[in-house]
Amino acid sequence: MGAAGPAGWQDVLNLIKAERRAGPPAPVDTAGAEVLADPAASERDKRFHVLIALFLSRWVPAATPGGRAAARGRLTDPCCSQTKDPVTAQAVRNLQALPGGLTPENLALNVSEAAIDAAIAKVGFHATKAKRMKALAQMCHEKHGGDIPPDAAQLMELPGIGPKMAFIAMNVAWGKAAGVGVDTHVHRLCNRLGWVDTKNPEKTRLAVEQWLPIEEWIDFNPTLVGFAQLRCRPIGPTCDGCPVRHRCPVGRGEKPPNPPKQPKKERNAAKEVPAKAAKKRGKAAAEGKGGVKAVKAAKAGPPSFDAFRFSGGGGRPPEKKKAKQ
Numbered sequence: 674m675g676a677a678g679p680a681g682w683q684d685v686l687n688l689i690k691a692e693r694r695a696g697p698p699a700p701v702d703t704a705g706a707e708v709l710a711d712p713a714a715s716e717r718d719k720r721f722h723v724l725i726a727l728f729l730s731r732w733v734p735a736a737t738p739g740g741r742a743a744a745r746g747r748l749t750d751p752c753c754s755q756t757k758d759p760v761t762a763q764a765v766r767n768l769q770a771l772p773g774g775l776t777p778e779n780l781a782l783n784v785s786e787a788a789i790d791a792a793i794a795k796v797g798f799h800a801t802k803a804k805r806m807k808a809l810a811q812m813c814h815e816k817h818g819g820d821i822p823p824d825a826a827q828l829m830e831l832p833g834i835g836p837k838m839a840f841i842a843m844n845v846a847w848g849k850a851a852g853v854g855v856d857t858h859v860h861r862l863c864n865r866l867g868w869v870d871t872k873n874p875e876k877t878r879l880a881v882e883q884w885l886p887i888e889e890w891i892d893f894n895p896t897l898v899g900f901a902q903l904r905c906r907p908i909g910p911t912c913d914g915c916p917v918r919h920r921c922p923v924g925r926g927e928k929p930p931n932p933p934k935q936p937k938k939e940r941n942a943a944k945e946v947p948a949k950a951a952k953k954r955g956k957a958a959a960e961g962k963g964g965v966k967a968v969k970a971a972k973a974g975p976p977s978f979d980a981f982r983f984s985g986g987g988g989r990p991p992e993k994k995k996a997k998q
């Protein structure tokens with residue numbers, strides 16, 4: 674932190690908080706990762722439950738343990754915030770019901786990968802997740818004394834755990850403001866509000882952490898996620914009546930709610946492998962089609978990777994693509 678931050682961010686955040694306090698609960702308020710932690714489990718095992726819940730669903734937590742959502746008494750609905758959340762919730766319950774329970778030690782030493790897979794069978798990519806969960810449990814058991822690591826960098830060393838989950842786990846499981854948890858909702862809202870101009874959640878996190886006071890970090894995610902779920906949805910945000918419309922470039926009609934999509938024709942053209950395009954041009958030239966331009970292009974050979982990249986092609990260099998085929 675250190676930068677001043679976008680003009681008026683504090684007012685906007687306060688208005689968002691006020692709407693969240695006054696309004697109905699959002700899915701994030703009733704669906705935190707900690708909701709699925711077995712209340713009878715030890716603190717150490719509850720942390721593992723939170724991590725596994727995040728790992729399975731990549732959901733957004735309701736709040737820190739004992740925090741805002743708990744105070745509002747809304748931690749009653751054991752589901753999570755995205756479309757397949759009931760499936761994820763059931764998977765966590767199935768894991769908790771395994772003989773020996775949901776602990777790193779039990780998953781590492783006693784429960785087979787097949788049994789984990791069976792418990793999470795309805796979750797997408799369950800086979801891959803079962804494999805990674807087994808490895809994750811083994812690392813927690815062997816390297817971290819049967820607990821989840823207490824810092825984000827070490828959390829990210831666990832299989833299947835990226836920055837978003839690591840920082841949310843730090844906030845929720847450890848109650849530590851190690852970073853701002855930025856998921857797709859927070860990323861979208863921060864860009865719509867003009868607070869950042871970024872292409873992905875990780876870049877948004879780094880930008881926001883430059884100016885957001887650390888005291889705001891833990892609650893920033895659930896506050897914005899709930900607002901985004903109820904009002905500032907991905908498609909069709911309810912700008913009418915939005916308390917921050919006067920401060921929002923999208924609400925004022927100065928920019929579209931979502932980044933404009935590249936026309937399909939341009940996307941396809943950009944994807945075209947340059948070597949293939951050159952071959953096509955060569956063929957056209959050989960057939961006497963395409964005029965002087967085509968003949969010159971054919972003589973020049975395939976364009977360089979830089980030419981490809983800067984023309985908007987992006988992606989892997991053509992040589993590598995060819996080698997992969």
Ligand code: SF4
Nearest residue numbers: 905912915921923924
């Ligand atoms: S004005 Fe519209 S786009 Fe801006 S924050 Fe409110 S709902 Fe979202």
